[in-house]
Amino acid sequence: xxxxxxxxxxxxxxxxxxxxxxxxxxxxxxxxxxxxxxxxxxxxxxxxxxxxxxxxxxxxxxxxxxxxxxxxxxxxxx
Amino acid sequence: xxxxxxxxxxxxxxxxxxxxxxxxxxxxxxxxxxxxxxxxxxxxxxxxxxxxxxxxxxxxxxxxxxxxxxxxxxxxxxxxxxxxxxxxxxxxxxxxxxxxxxxxxxxxxxxxxxxxxxxxxxxxxxxxxxxxxxxxxxxxxxxxxxxxxxxxxxxxxxxxxxxxxxxxxxxxxxxxxxxxxxxxxxxxxxxxxxxxxxxxxxxxxxxxxxxxxxxxxxxxxxxxxxxxxxxxxxxxxxxxxxxxx
Numbered sequence: 001x002x003x004x005x006x007x008x009x010x011x012x013x014x015x016x017x018x019x020x021x022x023x024x025x026x027x028x029x030x031x032x033x034x035x036x037x038x039x040x041x042x043x044x045x046x047x048x049x050x051x052x053x054x055x056x057x058x059x060x061x062x063x064x065x066x067x068x069x070x071x072x073x074x075x076x077x078x
Numbered sequence: 079x080x081x082x083x084x085x086x087x088x089x090x091x092x093x094x095x096x097x098x099x100x101x102x103x104x105x106x107x108x109x110x111x112x113x114x115x116x117x118x119x120x121x122x123x124x125x126x127x128x129x130x131x132x133x134x135x136x137x138x139x140x141x142x143x144x145x146x147x148x149x150x151x152x153x154x155x156x157x158x159x160x161x162x163x164x165x166x167x168x169x170x171x172x173x174x175x176x177x178x179x180x181x182x183x184x185x186x187x188x189x190x191x192x193x194x195x196x197x198x199x200x201x202x203x204x205x206x207x208x209x210x211x212x213x214x215x216x217x218x219x220x221x222x223x224x225x226x227x228x229x230x231x232x233x234x235x236x237x238x239x240x241x242x243x244x245x246x247x248x249x250x251x252x253x254x255x256x257x258x259x260x261x262x263x264x265x266x267x268x269x270x271x272x273x274x275x276x277x278x279x280x281x282x283x284x285x286x287x288x289x290x291x292x293x294x295x296x297x298x299x300x301x302x303x304x305x306x307x308x309x310x311x312x313x314x315x316x317x318x319x320x321x322x323x
Contacts, residue, residue, distance in 0.1 A: 009181075012226075012228065013181060013226055014181065014184055014226070014260060016182060016184050016185070016186050016260075017182065017186065020186065064135070064139060064140075064143070065135070067136055067139065067172065069171075069177075069178060069179040069226070069227070069228075070179045070226055
């Protein structure tokens with residue numbers, strides 16, 4: 001069982017990495033790229049019951065894995 | 079006065095801080111390993127620069143959970159003076175002692191150069207000795223120093239005069255060109271609402287001796303010392319006041 005966590009920069013935060021990747025994609029000829037956001041992906045291997053892990057993973061995302069001031073997160077446990 | 083200079087795995091400005099406070103300014107400065115659970119009898123805490131825990135995950139994100147940080151938080155919440163420099167600023171934001179966060183420089187470059195700082199207020203234990211209108215010249219060295227806070231937090235910083243240092247031209251003008259990392263409002267350093275916790279990206283400890291090029295950074299430490307000495311005098315008066323009764 002794994003928790004799969006995706007962390008992305010909040011909209012209001014400057015994302016120069018995303019902008020740079022977007023420019024590169026445009027230069028490669030990919031038309032119609034509206035925006036790119038560069039974030040993080042984490043996998044946490046777990047044992048035990050998925051439902052009892054859910055609030056704990058949420059807490060860990062809030063306290064350590066993401067910074068709520070600058071980042072959003074969402075996760076699945078599967 | 080006694081300073082505790084924290085050491086995390088990856089700190090690298092701890093020795094400069096101890097050197098300036100001890101050898102240049104003549105006060106007691108001791109290293110404090112991050113696994114300690116008390117700051118002992120220190121009068122002030124320095125959270126130094128570096129790359130604590132290899133900057134893994136986010137800068138400062140792991141150091142905030144070192145045992146010593148509980149003691150630092152308790153000390154700060156009790157009014158104790160705490161200054162975080164560079165990575166120290168990032169740690170203080172991560173642990174919630176200061177508002178906002180520091181993200182990748184807008185240029186995506188690590189910037190290592192001298193910059194100029196406007197000091198908008200002398201009303202803090204970290205800027206009281208800076209003469210009015212003086213622009214400080216100190217170095218920066220960081221890849222993640224772009225200060226971000228939401229509009230509400232920024233408005234609060236402004237109305238409470240919590241912005242202590244701003245990137246500026248040599249003449250003290252706040253321009254985009256003078257801003258090395260894209261920080262909102264050119265913010266280089268702030269304090270908390272209680273004004274006893276300061277975080278700044280520039281390195282005053284690297285600019286505290288003329289032999290090294292400049293000593294503007296000394297003013298930050300001298301401000302802290304003036305504050306601590308004034309508080310100690312008040313304490314003495316309070317004690318003697320009790321004795322007279």
